[in-house]
Amino acid sequence: MTALDPALHDVYTQISTATITTILLKKGLRNVWLRGAKPLVDARRRRVGPAFTLRFVPAREDLATPASWSSPTSTRAAIEEMPEGVITVVDAMGVQDAGIFGDILCARMHKRGVEALVTDGVLRDLEGVEASGLPVWCDGIAAPSSVTGLTFVGWQDPIACGGVAVFPNDLIVADRDGAVVVPQALIREVADLGLEQERLEAWIMREVGHGAKLPGLYPPNEETLARYRTETGDG
Structure with a gap:
């Protein structure tokens, strides 16, 4: 085991x-x-x-x-x-x-x-x-x-x-x-992708709380992703 x-x-x-x-x-x-x-x-x-x-x-x-x-x-x-x-x-x-x-x-x-x-x-x-x-x-x-x-x-x-x-x-x-x-065989890859997805969705939830509209936000378009990376320091 x-x-x-x-x-x-x-x-x-x-x-x-x-x-x-x-x-x-x-x-x-x-x-x-x-x-x-x-x-x-x-x-x-x-x-x-x-x-x-x-x-x-x-x-x-x-x-x-x-x-x-x-x-x-x-x-x-x-x-x-x-x-x-x-x-x-x-x-x-x-x-x-x-x-x-x-x-x-x-x-x-x-x-x-x-x-x-x-x-x-x-x-x-x-x-x-x-x-x-x-x-x-x-x-x-x-x-x-x-x-x-x-x-x-x-x-x-x-x-x-x-x-x-x-x-x-x-x-x-x-x-x-x-x-x-x-x-x-996918345990490590899914961990990496899943953790990033949780971070992204937490950021999206904050945007929703601020009154952001869903189109282009969820799922995020390239402009939204660029802003996410800039604001979270992942860029």
Whole structure:
């Protein structure tokens, strides 16, 4: 597992998921926002970390049993492999009636230093999950356990979460707009472009506050960009 450079982590905490989707759109990547991964618990602060992936498939009665929770291939075993600082990304196929994790598993992830949990599925034990300290993005809450509708099959393989391909060590950024994936090969470039985009848009917002009209300002034309560079010392 490749740890994220602390300087890059700090940069990404300043870049919104909305900005990241725009940057990636300009590079031809349209499908990077994880559908169903809505902010549920402690989502006020932006969370950033490399993806640690888990995968469920549809339940099969001989495999999806309470006994499977003690299997070497179990969510419990996967949690013990999670390094500090990762964002756990779980492919739950969008299943709405089987909670993939509850309070105890979330508490253990938080204890291990997991940055956040992101899934297109649902959780259970909401009160305990809220108390666990683990930030969560998911598609809701359901009382039944995971084996009611899903079979866990492994971790640290490519997955599809919310209709988006996620590979281990891709970067995940999650905020109040949801969660996005930045391909590993683009992490540094998107950081540079995203930080500059945030600076530019902050300047544009100040111009809007001063009564500036939008045409030529947003998106900025060459005259506006020249003025921005002069006023911010980037020219």
